[in-house]
Amino acid sequence: MSHRTARVLAADVAIALAVGVLSLVNAHWQGAGSRPSNGSPWGTGRGEPAGGPPWADGGPSGAEFAALPPAAYLCLAVAAASLAARRFYPRWGFVGAMAAIAALDVLGVDSGALRLGPMVLAYTMAARLPLRQWAPLAALAVPVFLAGRTDRPYFGLLDPGAAGAFVAALTVLLVPVALGVIVRLRRENARRERDDELRRSVYEERLRIAREVHDVVGHSLSVINMRAGVALHVLGKRPEQAEPALQAIRQTSKDALEELRGTLAVFREPDGAAAGGAAPGAAAEEDGGAAEPTGSAREPVPGLDRIDELAAGIDPTGDRVRVRTQGECTALPAAVDHAAYRIVQEALTNAVRHGGGAATVDIGYHPEELAVEITDSGPARPGRDYAEGSGIAGMRERARAVGGRLEAGPRAEGGFRVRADLPMGER
Template sequence: MSRDRRLIRKLALDVPLGLAIALLALAVAQAQFQTGESGPFPQSWHGPGSPDRPPKFEPHFEPLPIGMYASIAVVAAAVMVRRIRPRAAFVAAVAAVTVIVLVGGYFGPVLLGPIVLTYTMASLYPPRAWAPWTAVALPMFLVGYLDRPYFGLYDIDLYVGVAVGAALFSVPAALGVIVRSRRETARRERDQELRRFAYEERLRIAREVHDVVGHSLSVINMHAGVALHVLHKRPDHVEPSLEAIRQTSKDALEELRGTLAVFRDPEGADRRREPLPGLERLDELVAGVASAGRAAEARTEGEPGPLPAAVDHAAYRIVQEALTNVVRHAGGAGAAVLITYRPAEVVVEITDDGPARPGQAPAEGNGIAGMRERARAVGGTLTAGPRPEGGFAVRAELPRGER
């Protein structure tokens, strides 16, 4: 259906153009035919016996030869389908104009047809696909001199006519090439932009999946270890761990379902998704770690205020990934989260009290790289590394305004 609409839109623009050229060509051809002008490029008319003063013109109507009517109709039809069959339309228009020159002895506005079609070919095809076709226009300029001595080869008018014709066709051809070049450049830039958006979307979803799955599985693993440890010693402590596993897995499934919904319905997914989690859920993250027996706390300094959704979500994910790394790599170390609100930025700092690792360079994996990408995406910075007094620290400085 969209193809039909495009076809109708093309015809809606080109049919009036073809009709306008036909009417103008008919009007001028009728006037030239009645005054008796001839030659491929009509000269000014002077009556006999008075080279400087034309005789009185007697208006009358004489029908044009049937060949001219048919040829003008062919030119109009060629212009109407110029964007459907450009090269075939160009050949048909040139042939029709050649017939008009043979029958009437002049060009007139009907030459606008091949000129418009030259522009159309140049704007739609690369030069190698349309330039050879312009050779069929050469006989159109030579046919008017066939009745002259030596076919007009010694007539300066022939070379002037060919030069003028070449100029008439060069301008629309150059304009068409420029239009096509700009269109191709815009298309390439649009394709590159779409590829970049697709890559960024895949990267965003990969980060979301990594953070949700990584954190949830780490918490589930921690609670499962606690449950196994107290299974025979303190059976009454098993139920809270199992409940935490159930709730953590449920929350993770809901977040994954919302994140992956974009693949099934890119347009409708955003309408169905809940708001992205932010720092208002910070206590849940800390409680999830603390419920398994890890020491964990969260503090806030400064005057809390609303944050842009992207910044709020990035801060939440950074805290989530940092706590996941504490659970995975810091043994039984405790964690502390400090959120500092400043006038122009919010500082997120996560530390643990693991053993000191002097001189040991931090090995950055996907987790730290993902946190750094999240901070950079909202115009912030992130640093991560071991602390001199022991443990590991992650510090992100995120702007409180939009990027």
């Protein structure tokens, strides 16, 4: 049993004991004679004691001790126990409390504060259970109402005030039931909102990982394809120049695998520590390299500080890819830094795959925003129709995710241009 459950049970037991003791005292100390019923919906209808408990009407002078039948003690105990177990067995508790009240009324014993039990249990049922699970139990109000009128002909149903008394008795149950239904509906709405938020978070995380995998795989395969083409071209004529291309292919594939492991490590959490040691190391050996094990720690996401490394991986000579920086380099928010890197990576990947010419990366640090522009001198022309594929859509989503904007399209002088303006935000 958890600490919270124990506290809840202790509180309910204390309340049930208090109500049971008050009811027992009220049932024992009954005044001599009787007075007309006070109109309580759950009253016996036989008249109630005039003196009341010993502390009523100035003390015990107008009250006398009344012995109770043995069955009355059992009814009081059942009603108190039903109230104590209301959170765990609300329906059985309601049935037990109603049966105890009806039995006390048949015995002619004033149930006193115990009449609050059915009200509290009715609220608990409505607040914790669907309507279909407890609505039939509301019919118990009829036999309990009639139990207090067994001394009258036809249960007093022919009396002028019988209908009003039954409506009052039913209202005593309907009010807490209505409150319980309102509470349950609010809880269900809050639960649905939390579930929707969780599903939305899961979807956004999957989308983020899909974008990461797309960028890493797409860029790496484009570079590998380009290097493989160079190696095949020089293999027959200048074999000594094929080795650098093959080394670049090996390094690019190794870096891509390491980055993919870091990106997909989220699927191994929270037991990533157990899965991240041996498996990555074994996979690295199978790839043919002497890579060191990555361990269970996730590598930091790449940012603009790795742009030169990215450009060198595409063009080691520096003839086809140039990186220019304007303004003073300042620390960027992690999300903006990573989004800028991925946009540059995807734009260079498209330039290598489709452009065929030289590419230039311009990074401008401004007081309010970061401007990233990638242009290439490929064969694209302004009048040519082009379809915006998943690469450009992914770049646009990355810019929008950090509150920026992105433009992509052919240039008037030829080639293609991608420009992203990303807010600096709070650093």
